[in-house]
Amino acid sequence: MSKTFTLDGKTIPFKDGQTIIQAALEAGYYIPHLCYHPEFKPHGSCKLCTVKVNGRQTASCTMLAAEGQVVESETPELNEERRALTQMLFVEGNHFCPSCEKSGDCQLQATAYHLGMMSTHYDHFFPNRPLDASHPDFLLDFNRCILCSLCVRASRDVDGKNVFALAGRGIKTRLIVNAKSGRLADTDFAATDKAASVCPVGVILPKRRGFAVPIGQRTFDKQPIDAYVDNRMVREEG
Amino acid sequence: MNPHAAYLDPILTRHGRQVVNLMQILREAQEHYGWLHPDAIDYLAEQLAVPRAKIEGMASFYAFFYLEPRGKYRVLFSDNITDRMLGNVELMNRMCRNLWIEPGKTSEDGLVSVDFTSCTGMCDQGPAILVNNIPITRLTESRVDAICDLIREQVPLAQWPAEFFQVVDNIQRKDMLLTEGFVPGSALQAALARGPQGMLAEVKASGLRGRGGAGFTTAIKWESCRNAPGEVHYVVCNADEGEPGTFKDRVLLNSYADKVFEGMTLCGYVIGAKQGFLYLRGEYRYLLEHLNRVLERRRQQNLLGTGILGKPGFDFDIEIHLGAGAYVCGEESALIESLEGKRGTPRNRPPFPVTHGYLDQPTVVNNVETFAATCHIALNGGAWFAGIGTEKSTGTKIMSVSGDCARPGIYEYPFGVSVRQILEDCGATNTQAVQVSGPSGVTVSRQEFDRILGFEDIGTAGAFMVFDDSRDMFEVARNFVHFFAHESCGFCTPCRVGTSLLRNLMDKLHNGLGSPYDLAEIEKLNKLLLSMSHCGLGHTACNPVLDTIAKFRPAYDARMLHQDFTPAFDLDWSLQAARQMTGRDDSGAHLSTVEEQNP
Ligand code: SF4
Numbered sequence: 010m011s012k013t014f015t016l017d018g019k020t021i022p023f024k025d026g027q028t029i030i031q032a033a034l035e036a037g038y039y040i041p042h043l044c045y046h047p048e049f050k051p052h053g054s055c056k057l058c059t060v061k062v063n064g065r066q067t068a069s070c071t072m073l074a075a076e077g078q079v080v081e082s083e084t085p086e087l088n089e090e091r092r093a094l095t096q097m098l099f100v101e102g103n104h105f106c107p108s109c110e111k112s113g114d115c116q117l118q119a120t121a122y123h124l125g126m127m128s129t130h131y132d133h134f135f136p137n138r139p140l141d142a143s144h145p146d147f148l149l150d151f152n153r154c155i156l157c158s159l160c161v162r163a164s165r166d167v168d169g170k171n172v173f174a175l176a177g178r179g180i181k182t183r184l185i186v187n188a189k190s191g192r193l194a195d196t197d198f199a200a201t202d203k204a205a206s207v208c209p210v211g212v213i214l215p216k217r218r219g220f221a222v223p224i225g226q227r228t229f230d231k232q233p234i235d236a237y238v239d240n241r242m243v244r245e246e247g
Numbered sequence: 248m249n250p251h252a253a254y255l256d257p258i259l260t261r262h263g264r265q266v267v268n269l270m271q272i273l274r275e276a277q278e279h280y281g282w283l284h285p286d287a288i289d290y291l292a293e294q295l296a297v298p299r300a301k302i303e304g305m306a307s308f309y310a311f312f313y314l315e316p317r318g319k320y321r322v323l324f325s326d327n328i329t330d331r332m333l334g335n336v337e338l339m340n341r342m343c344r345n346l347w348i349e350p351g352k353t354s355e356d357g358l359v360s361v362d363f364t365s366c367t368g369m370c371d372q373g374p375a376i377l378v379n380n381i382p383i384t385r386l387t388e389s390r391v392d393a394i395c396d397l398i399r400e401q402v403p404l405a406q407w408p409a410e411f412f413q414v415v416d417n418i419q420r421k422d423m424l425l426t427e428g429f430v431p432g433s434a435l436q437a438a439l440a441r442g443p444q445g446m447l448a449e450v451k452a453s454g455l456r457g458r459g460g461a462g463f464t465t466a467i468k469w470e471s472c473r474n475a476p477g478e479v480h481y482v483v484c485n486a487d488e489g490e491p492g493t494f495k496d497r498v499l500l501n502s503y504a505d506k507v508f509e510g511m512t513l514c515g516y517v518i519g520a521k522q523g524f525l526y527l528r529g530e531y532r533y534l535l536e537h538l539n540r541v542l543e544r545r546r547q548q549n550l551l552g553t554g555i556l557g558k559p560g561f562d563f564d565i566e567i568h569l570g571a572g573a574y575v576c577g578e579e580s581a582l583i584e585s586l587e588g589k590r591g592t593p594r595n596r597p598p599f600p601v602t603h604g605y606l607d608q609p610t611v612v613n614n615v616e617t618f619a620a621t622c623h624i625a626l627n628g629g630a631w632f633a634g635i636g637t638e639k640s641t642g643t644k645i646m647s648v649s650g651d652c653a654r655p656g657i658y659e660y661p662f663g664v665s666v667r668q669i670l671e672d673c674g675a676t677n678t679q680a681v682q683v684s685g686p687s688g689v690t691v692s693r694q695e696f697d698r699i700l701g702f703e704d705i706g707t708a709g710a711f712m713v714f715d716d717s718r719d720m721f722e723v724a725r726n727f728v729h730f731f732a733h734e735s736c737g738f739c740t741p742c743r744v745g746t747s748l749l750r751n752l753m754d755k756l757h758n759g760l761g762s763p764y765d766l767a768e769i770e771k772l773n774k775l776l777l778s779m780s781h782c783g784l785g786h787t788a789c790n791p792v793l794d795t796i797a798k799f800r801p802a803y804d805a806r807m808l809h810q811d812f813t814p815a816f817d818l819d820w821s822l823q824a825a826r827q828m829t830g831r832d833d834s835g836a837h838l839s840t841v842e843e844q845n846p
Pocket residue numbers: 103104105106109110111112113115116117118153210211212
């Protein structure tokens with residue numbers, strides 16, 4: 010008999026050492042998330058994956074599953090708070106979806122649709138974030154960065170390169186690259202890096218491939234994000 | 248050859264070329280140059296074999312590391328509400344006018360920069376500034392003018408008048424902790440006689456709880472750490488006294504350092520640690536030499552080092568690690584990250600530091616005052632200690648009293664003292680409110696002055712800021728909200744964005760553009776910060792606003808432009824710069840309205 014917990018009343022089996030989100034996704038149940046990726050150590054920063062475990066709210070990507078836990082996820086209350094977090098991410102950066110190459114493949118956008126976000130609600134910050142087009146093959150549009158650190162983890166843990174790092178503090182937190190000039194071209198970043206394909210939004214983009222797949226035929230045009238459930242499928246499709 | 252190698256090499260050698268010492272390396276490197284030159288970072292990255300992005304990422308997290316040139320004289324005005332009440336804004340404007348510079352910018356000749364910083368822990372003798380990290384207290388207009396002259400004449404800091412740098416203890420009421428006569432080593436002797444288990448039993452019997460605010464039972468921490476498997480165990484003293492309005496650790500470290508170090512050594516004895524760290528906030532840099540001297544003396548007295556007091560195998564030493572301006576490092580897991588030379592981001596918990604702390608090893612993190620208290624438990628026993636204070640809050644508490652009162656300073660009371668008693672003792676009159684425990688604590692209004700300090704009622708880390716009837720409690724809350732937005736570590740979405748949204752809402756109210764809608768938005772943000780934030784900073788960021796809305800509602804109502812919805816956008820306000828540039832001064836330009844709204 011494997012160990013189990015319940016998620017919104019459904020019984021979810023898990024193996025020791027698995028987090029709640031890992032077990033849930035594996036069992037086919039979607040919990041919204043942005044900074045979690047099944048191939049990397051969890052970060053626990055976006056807080057979209059927050060659930061109620063035995064009455065207490067906690068991030069499901071860092072919380073280990075335990076026998077008999079009672080987990081709530083799809084409650085109006087939690088989804089309203091997740092929606093607010095998504096709105097915060099939108100106003101913090103500059104997200105102009107209609108002109109974004111990632112539109113339709115973007116997890117932030119797809120999550121916003123999933124959560125029924127109809128407006129950004131809060132006043133926009135309109136930060137001034139310059140573009141980095143120095144690299145021959147890739148473009149960095151920091152305007153859309155949600156500071157999930159997936160590229161940091163991919164470059165460090167898979168590529169063994171440390172091309173990306175988080176810098177600054179508070180609302181001034183930003184992504185930097187590992188070069189004195191601050192330019193991607195002066196790092197050892199390569200198009201074949203894991204970090205090149207891991208960004209959930211439209212920051213790390215290949216050049217000369219704009220709109221190769223027409224809008225309407227993209228990942229989340231085909232089906233909503235929760236239908237993919239296991240994150241890996243999103244990656245392969247997208 | 249890198250031009251920075253000459254001064255960096257000795258620093259690197261002193262720190263064993265260890266990446267965990269990166270923060271201390273950067274601090275010393277910066278003391279040499281005033282800022283961290285990109286070539287210096289290159290050299291350090293190469294020598295330490297770390298990506299330069301790691302160094303930049305870390306350095307840019309802390310307020311006191313500079314990646315761009317700053318003035319030769321770097322002036323930082325402490326910006327706690329108590330400094331505001333003493334006129335720091337006017338004094339800063341005066342200094343900037345005198346020196347012809349803009350706040351936050353470096354003068355064109357690179358001579359001086361002037362800016363604000365979070366509370367520097369001098370609230371009882373403010374307004375205070377830091378000049379190249381050294382505190383100057385009791386600022387007046389004439390002192391400001393004198394400082395400007397010294398800067399213009401480029402007089403080295405060491406030759407400035409000594410009285411500028413005077414920091415007094417201001418002890419107004421003493422109880423056990425602040426009584427003189429402690430003999431270094433006496434508490435260790437007593438503990439050795441009891442044995443580690445016996446000492447732990449006394450701490451247990453004492454009921455001692457952490458003095459940093461959270462009030463976790465000390466004995467449980469020590470026992471879990473002692474029992475946790477690990478190659479080595481560590482003792483960490485949290486002297487990152489960043490909660491605005493708190494300055495008791497400054498006094499304990501200045502005049503009672505032996506007690507603090509001895510308490511740490513006791514803990515090392517109980518949990519079987521050989522290494523301790525004192526994490527000293529960057530604002531207290533001026534205490535570093537003094538503390539190192541005390542440590543050196545204790546080594547000579549065989550109270551630190553190997554075979555302490557002749558007991559074979561009892562080895563313990565203490566190192567001081569200096570912070571660099573980040574309030575969030577007061578959170579114990581963020582403090583440990585910082586101790587490891589990283590960005591001060593709170594960790595995901597569990598696991599907790601008692602099992603996975605410094606370098607992933609079992610670690611006890613306690614407050615300065617907690618360690619000092621353990622000396623008295625060793626000397627007089629747990630039962631004696633438990634007899635002081637109240638049932639749930641044993642022992643004494645040191646309060647840092649500042650604001651509108653005749654005698655600001657340090658007051659030590661047995662737990663259970665009422666707010667009213669402290670107000671009487673410090674000579675406060677016409678008091679409308681007290682902020683207990685700093686911005687993250689509670690705003691206590693006149694009707695509640697009979698409440699007591701203690702974990703059963705008002706738990707506290709020790710700040711006690713007094714506001715009389717002349718103060719605007721809305722502005723108090725707004726100052727605190729700015730503080731949280733400034734100090735959010737930026738790791739998690741709710742706190743990173745939410746504290747800035749909250750700040751913008753409070754500024755909107757300040758500008759006279761508020762509506763009840765904004766109050767509802769504040770309540771919503773509060774709920775979100777409380778339930779979704781990663782650490783205590785986000786959880787408590789709304790406290791001062793909610794408390795003041797509940798208890799000082801008229802201060803908010805006075806700022807409402809309409810009783811219903813008001814947009815944050817104001818056409819006249821947005822156009823004012825353009826109108827001024829084009830020289831429009833007719834009544835249609837509404838310049839006067841704008842000025843009134845934005846003093
Ligand atoms: S990154 Fe996503 S959310 Fe942001 S602009 Fe692009 S599509 Fe929209």
